[in-house]
Amino acid sequence: MGSFVVRMGRSMLGSAVLIAAVAALALAYTSSGGASRESLVAEMLSNFILVLGIQIFIGNTGVLSFGHMAFAQIAAYATAVVAIPLAAKAKALPDIPFGLDNVHMNPFAATAFAVVVTVIIGALLGVAVSRAKGLAPTMITLALLFVVDQLVKNWKELTRGAGGLSGIPRIEGNGWLYVGALVALITAHFFQETRIGRFSIATREDELAAPALGIRLFTSRYVAWVVSIGLTALGGSLRAQSLGSVNPKQFTLDAGILVLVMLVVGGMRTISGAVLGTVLITAGNELFRQLGDPERLDIERFPDLFLGLAMLLTMVLRPEGILGDHDLAGWLRRKMYRRAEVTPTPAVVGTRPLTAREVEVVFGGFTALDGAALTVKPAEVVGLIGPNGAGKTTLFNVITGLVEEHAGSVRLGDDDLTTAGPVDVARSGLARTFQNLRLFQTLSVRENVALTALVAARHRAHRVRPDVDVLLDAAGLTEFADRSAGTLDYGNQRRLELIRAAALAPEYLLLDEPTSGMSDTESLAMVDSVRSIAALIGAGVLVIDHDLGFITRISDHIVVLNEGRVLAEGTPDQVRANPAVAEAYLGSQA
């Protein structure tokens, strides 16, 4: 509860500073120059809400959506059909369905109505968007944009078609738009502080590593989508009430791209970036609009030039946006960070053995695993070795749910993990690392570990959970805690991936080649790191490596795979003395 208050406080503080800066700028600008300046600020503020709306989804999940304008449009029309006074409505929309001819709401109720209706529609469609992978969600949102556009243009009883609706009671001044912008800022900030918000960011950083740490792609994307649609709806509704009219031209793909440019130019990953982008692009757009020659009746041409140039330059020179990962909220998070006083709780060693039996996997015609089996006992370190192509990584992937076995079983004590996917495997107590590092690159070292600790707090609450700072200490990463993970050197990245997995409080750590690319001295140091961190959390270890020196030092027990089968197993000395092992490794003459 205490941490909730702290997070809320940070969101409020960050938002307050940003809105104050924008408001000061806007008020200075409108202090002279009259109504046209006021309306520019109104435009900027409603853009502001829309940009933060798409930031919540695109910025946090990394999935591009073209469809958000469709929801702004739905909200704008929903506002119009309940807010236009009855007499005017009877004239403009004589055949309005759903009994809306008798409905008239005040601005607050109309805004709330629009947001609720839009969120319901968005929540239904969001199931499809959040389930899809790769480019499909982007394509679905693009199709949605056109469907809504066509519906609005053709459902004339409800929308009056392409001509649009006017006579929406206008809100006086920009006061309520400032309030809307503040609401948007707090929502966007707070979303990033919530568990699900952090999880969305993890899926953005690595679609494969996040599930392997127990983060469900669908859930985090879906929640981000719904919240983001809610804000977008607020933006659409307020824009309609600020302009007093709606028409389909306000919500085209082009309008959507304008908002997208604002997000991308400032830096989509952070809220400060979204704010900066909105201010810069709105101002630049207006500047170039005034450059147009009104005589030629084609004043829209210069804004296009500006948008194209702004976007192209950003992409070529600074693809992550002007601010990149710099963020007021992130800065506050680091400044306000206080190391928790922890009384170290001794780790409890698990009681359940990890067993894989008779595992068979066939890729096409190639039998990768042919009856492989192994058992890891609690707190034991088991090394898995074998020549290239022996099926080590495949067995790992079977155990962690990434590859489906054709026969055999995987069990953790009494839990059957045979058919479980990566998320459930991780949540039930197996945490893995990857052969080719999969860190959350742009997040800080501490955030990488803290993210898994969040999963653990939710799904591994029955275990004693390690403290994030204790883990950082154990891996010697405390001094780098605020650096982004991608900037660490190779050995430290390996150690970070190790403690990120350990933060899940797993019963077993599964390490796929933790020393690959390391020097001999570094490998030796890794033996101690792995052993001490496993002891810290009371976990057993299953480790693949090519470095026989490393494996024989670290393992209590070694399993040798060859051609998908177990060739030999035993203590390191027994395995070393086994002639069959030497033969598999070195050829028959050995």
Add this chain to the structure above:
Amino acid sequence: MTKLLQTLVDGLGVGSTYALLALGISLIFGVMHLVNFAHGELITVGAYTAYFFFLHGGSWWWMPFAIIGAAVLASMATEFLAFRWVRNASPFTLLLTSFAIERLSHALWQIFVSPKQRAFPKPSWVFNQFKIAGVSFEVMDIVTIGVTIATLVITAVVFKRTLFGISVRGAAEDFDAARLMGVRANRVISGAFGFAGFLAGVAACLILMRTPAAEPSMGSDWLLKAVIAAVIGGLGSFTGAVVGGVVLGLLETLTRAYLPEVATGWDKFSTAVVFIVIAIFFVIRPDGIFKVSHAERV
């Protein structure tokens, strides 16, 4: 029956234009994981080229060569001036870069020519009708389908038989491996853009013979359909692009011809239906018809 035949021929005509454009998009996606939203601008370039030459007494006898040449050059220019500099960036960055080029192209035509439509003459034979077994066809239908088939044959030969084509396919399979085998990245990518430009140029000719006019944003509508077609087929798959284009063309014309009018005034409802079908398709089969596997090693 007659109506069905004519609808099918119409659908094939539109669909084969989509197919040519989608093939270019799929090709570029294959070599550099870019969904090129600037691809449609090549049609616009072709249209303005035709417009300028007709101002100075052009003729449709040689105009296709001018249009295709301009599209090839423009396509390679976008690579040289923009995409080369973001080559190793994320697909997101690449896509937005192509969007930026699309915007710039619109702006430049508006500033240097006019935001208004500029028309030029069409070939005289385009809408001539002829009958086969009592069903009347337009000459242009047959030309469209014939030219598309010829272009697809050329494409198939280039990608199956020439060193360039094989390098491109190799690069699409695994770029790093292809580089190690001695494939030059710059040449392959620039060549792929040139070939995509050729395909877009052919499509532009077919489009401009029917509607001989240039307009700054004319490429965008075609582009969206072509991107959708390429993704339906499975990005990176050449067969998929062609199938996706034809399927989309048939879907559009069939819904337009056979969908009952829901109510008066719902003239464009068929467009909405097409997009609803597309959205549902992507929910069911997110990787397209021909899935191209980019198996990641873990």
